[in-house]
Amino acid sequence: MSALLRRAEQIHDLSRDELVCLLSGREYDREIFAAADRVRRKYVGDEVHLRGLIEFSNICRRNCFYCGLRAGNRGLGRYRLTPEEIIGLARKGREYGYRTVVLQSGEDDYYTVAKMCQIIRELKQYGLAVALSIGEKSGADYAAFREAGADRYLLRIETTDRRLYEDLDPGMSHENRKRCLRDLKRLGYEVGCGSLVGLPGQTIASLADDILYFRSLEADMVGIGPFIPHMDTPLKGAQGGDFLLSLKVMALTRLLLPDSNIPATTAMETLRREGRLLALQSGANVVMPNISELQYRRLYALYPGKAGADESPEESRAELCRKLEGMGRTVGKGYGSRQKLYAREKAGRRRPGAARRENS
Ligand code: SAM
Ligand code: SF4
Secondary structure, three states: OHHHHHHHHHHOOOOHHHHHHHHHOOOOHHHHHHHHHHHHHHHHOOEEEEEEEEEEEOOOOOOOOOOOOOOOOOOOOOOEOOHHHHHHHHHHHHHHOOOEEEEEEOOOOOOOHHHHHHHHHHHHHOOOEEEEEOOOOOHHHHHHHHHHOOOEEEOOOEOOOHHHHHHHOOOOOHHHHHHHHHHHHHOOOEEEEEEEEOOOOOOHHHHHHHHHHHHHHOOOEEEEEEOOOOOOOOOOOOOOOOHHHHHHHHHHHHHHOOOOEOEOOHHHHHHOOOHHHHHHOOOOOEEOOEOOOHHHHOOOOOOOOOOOOOOOHHHHHHHHHHHHHHOOOEEOOOOOOOOOHHHHHHHHHHOHHHHHHHHO
16 A cells, blocks of 8 residues: 555656555545645745735525535525625735635626626736635636636536536536636636545445546635534435545545645535644645625534634734744745646656656
8 A cells, every 4th residue: 555655756647446445444544644745845845925815795596415505404594795895805814915815606687797807807916816706607608707816716526426426416507617617718718627535325435426526627726624514404314424535536636636626625624623634734735714794604604613703814924924834834925826746747747858867
């Protein structure tokens, strides 16, 4: 097994069966986390990139069984921010020191393409990298956002198990989800994908498929989080995801996608105190602190007990920076775009001249 891990660390390749084997046992977990940490340091360095997250609407037309924002959850107070409020928060984020803002919401048709483009154009004036996480749209809509200046788009595949996806996301098609991700890649976005770990009926083999899918997509970012059941959803009785298994899916993703940006997700912190720091020591290099107003955070309730729901943006950033320094990590000062060091290294190896130079 150690030989298998050494190979994964050196050539960043594992077969589906090998991934299943590593995901199934617990015996080699420490070695996997340590290998992912070394690969992280080699390809993306010690900088941790902070992205300011703005949850601008909790209104959603979808009904994903796992999510507290689903349209069918009638007990949730709903809110949406005006374009001016969103821009105001992003400006504050820039003052706190963020160079990227992530605009996230349910699938809320109030924000037309024209409205979103106006917001994006405005944010670009402040020198911010803009990431969107607003769900499935047409190729034309994605093209318009890109044209307006959007740099990144986060859309998790959630699970590569088509049947499970379509059972848990009524009215949605796995094929369309994949079409969205292909469109985003084609349009030149930095694309963030990811999945939920611990969905009811999910198998270890399908988690291995998730990792291989991220690689086939050449995802620039991959967010992995445990599924945390919400009591006002059809999955209220489910067991939910396991912290260590989620951490391992993330660590193995780092081994196979060495230069991608991998967030230590809020769901990890929610499930385990200091879970985010553990993730940063097991392959992650990004954190997305919430910069939304406190009064709305409680209402952006994807799952219960969401970490950071009552911390002010200034306090949580300062506290996080202190912890990162304590771990010997630094806070990235640039945009933190994917540098593709491994991709370039691989391309160099493929060039005949480069191979001769390496062998001489
Ligand atoms: N509506 C957009 C979408 O679905 O892509 C973006 C917002 S959605 C709330 C962001 C992510 O939250 C989803 O991709 C999903 O993985 C995650 N999420 C939803 N419910 C969750 C739960 N119960 N536990 C953990 N993560 C959850
Ligand atoms: Fe809506 Fe996204 Fe939640 Fe699904 S996961 S219900 S699309 S907010």
